[in-house]
Ligand code: NAD
């Protein structure tokens with residue numbers, strides 16, 4: 582892929598902001614257009630350091646706004662798209678599933694249509710990269726790993742909407758020859774993640790001496806990947822992935838929630854100069870999430886053998902760097918947890 586204009590959607594969010602920063606630094610010949618609606622999860626503060634880069638343009642818009650999306654494709658003639666914009670939190674999808682269908686399914690289709698309308702069948706040098714999640718595969722039992730050919734079996738409105746968008750991307754490839762790649766990644770963590778997801782939520786709660794609400798018995802398992810390693814994988818899939826292929830991305834790093842929370846508490850106590858065991862006392866087992874998937878774990882051997890990717894950061898190191906970022910960026914945390922966040926928190930955790 583050597584085309585210069587790249588449209589990245591959802592670039593003001595957690596993963597998108599890391600991807601944009603990586604691309605701007607590593608590929609000064611590219612011009613990155615960041616299209617983002619700036620929902621509660623989008624924050625231009627995440628891109629403060631690069632906002633005046635001459636190879637960067639922010640486009641404030643909604644992927645479900647068909648007229649606007651068609652107009653920017655026409656204006657900027659995007660040959661390449663990396664699509665990350667989405668509603669991304671499972672708990673919110675349980676409260677408001679329609680919002681997830683709208684953004685994740687309809688929004689993706691509107692992007693696909695605009696891309697198809699612009700290029701018709703002239704697909705040479707074009708690519709639509711759809712960034713997806715391992716949650717489309719559903720839940721594993723105690724053993725086994727998600728592979729690229731594992732059947733889709735989504736359980737939450739979030740994962741169902743992502744699964745549906747994956748299917749549409751694939752269908753546009755089969756039906757219209759639209760050149761695409763998809764990657765399905767495990768749980769990410771790192772700087773600038775909105776404090777509704779487990780790790781930043783619990784860091785924020787420890788800082789504020791609030792309870793750490795562990796769902797159910799805490800024995801649910803996730804495979805955690807440092808966000809920078811996901812950005813490296815996205816870079817590789819974008820540049821070297823084979824059309825119409827899917828790549829699973831994961832950390833080879835499974836943790837039961839309760840063990841992860843204990844490690845997080847230990848690191849926080851050490852960094853905050855608190856006596857060991859202090860933060861763990863905040864753990865509170867609460868009502869389980871409905872339809873809670875027991876276990877996710879990725880077999881990332883395809884991207885490893887075909888594209889040479891593997892995680893570069895150990896979990897202990899990544900977690901430590903993540904905590905340091907939140908400790909050093911309390912203003913960021915305070916800004917995003919004011920206003921509507923308080924209403925969300927009350928409703929979710931009562
Ligand atoms: P996020 O919620 O932090 O960011 C999403 C971004 O999309 C925000 O900036 C938001 O403003 C924007 N957005 C939302 N609706 C929009 C709309 N209608 N139009 C334009 N922009 C809109 O999400 P994230 O964690 O950075 O996830 C990014 C992508 O990666 C998502 O597609 C998600 O499904 C996928 N993913 C996330 C994880 C994870 O652990 N976070 C893991 C695997 C895959």
Ligand code: TYD
Nearest residue numbers: 671768777778779780794795796801803838
């Ligand atoms: P989350 O970060 O929401 O990611 P996902 O649901 O996409 O895996 O949750 C990670 C795990 O942590 C999941 O098993 C649910 C659990 N969890 C809690 O126990 N308490 C919480 O307050 C949250 C947000 C999540």
